[in-house]
Amino acid sequence: MKIAILTLLIILMPVQYVLADVELKDKKVTLEKLEIEQYSLGLTDGLFIDEEKLGFLIEILEDRIYKAPVNAAISEDGEILQEKPGITLDHDRFHVLFREAFYDDSIKKLKVPKKAVYPRVDRALIREIRTKELGSYATYFKETNLERSHNITLAAEAINNYVVFPGEVFSFNEVVGERTKDRGYKRAPVIVKGELAEDIGGGICQVSSTLFNAVDLKGIQIVERYEHSRSVPYVPPGRDATVSWWGPDFVFKNMYNQPVLLRAQSKNGKMTVRIFSSEDVEYFSGE
Known part of the structure; x- marks a missing residue:
């Protein structure tokens, strides 16, 4: 799995940086310290984050994690079916955690944060x-x-x-x-x-x-x-x-x-x- 993701990213990205530990079944995504360090701005010796590369990473993470919510509905026999929340990347929390992991050498791994996405239509409506x-x-x-x-x-x-x-x-x-x-x-x-x-x-x-x-x-x-x-x-x-x-x-x-x-x-x-x-x-x- 890891090799396949790395190959895909090398093809798609102008620079080489990778995602690891992607488990599509339960949408878990983890970034190792080595991977996080790849997002430093060139020629700055790790002092600054390349925001453009980070933005590209966020798009990929969103695509890996996102699960659309399901609206409540009425079945053929008239029963109201329960709505189901979805999952998305918690952008605000991710920015905070990523910067902490980037600058703090004691942090060796970052678990990408998620949050619920609630459907527009619930059973009450x-x-x-x-x-x-x-x-x-x-x-x-x-x-x-x-x-x-x-x-x-x-x-x-x-x-x-x-x-x-x-x-x-x-x-x-x-x-x-x-x-x-x-x-x-x-x-x-x-x-x-x-x-x-x-x-x-x-x-x-x-x-x-x-x-x-x-x-x-x-x-x-x-x-x-x-x-x-x-x-x-x-x-x-x-x-x-x-x-x-x-x-x-x-x-x-x-x-x-x-x-x-x-x-x-x-x-x-x-x-x-x-x-x-x-x-x-x-x-x-x-x-």
Whole structure:
């Protein structure tokens, strides 16, 4: 492991300095005294720290340690799933400990400090904002088109349980992410310049269009929406929202005084999006 990390760092870094004792299983990272001394500024005989090299080290440590938090969510059977905190590098504590270890010869090893990263959405919030349904919309598709059905399900799962806070903007492309083969998307029919073709992720426009019709509410401001170049069969004319990773996006802003919860499901040829919030939800005009 140590040899592999050293090889990687030599390739990536303009100078040679290493990380040791990296245990990815429990995210433990330890720096030995010899490694710490490599971060001295050249020609200063160890009097000063090379801050640029140290900054690069911090980026690598962050990448090794970071574990994303998991928001609370609602399962298919309606159970609220517990949120889970993540882990990140404690930057402030690390700067203090690193300088102590750099200048104090009695310190032979530095255990890189970590701290918890708490999710934005916990069970209490989910419990509160699942109470009032603000809107919903359903569209239908042929399950026999397995590739397209698969893509619809993947995109629906990506937006399901997503919480949009007051004043926050939701971007379909950012939330769903790039539609690639590596991420599980398949080739299926799409509309390109008014013509039917096949491409990776075909079918997800039905998800974005269903979402658009569900969030077309007084308290939701549509920021960005584009129609297909020809009519689509799953929504009435003018009620679609085409999306493409390198092109159109569907974006809206939450203008309510409370967070809104998106609940999306693709099952048995039916694509459904429901919008929820708390009982105290009110439209905020900004005036």
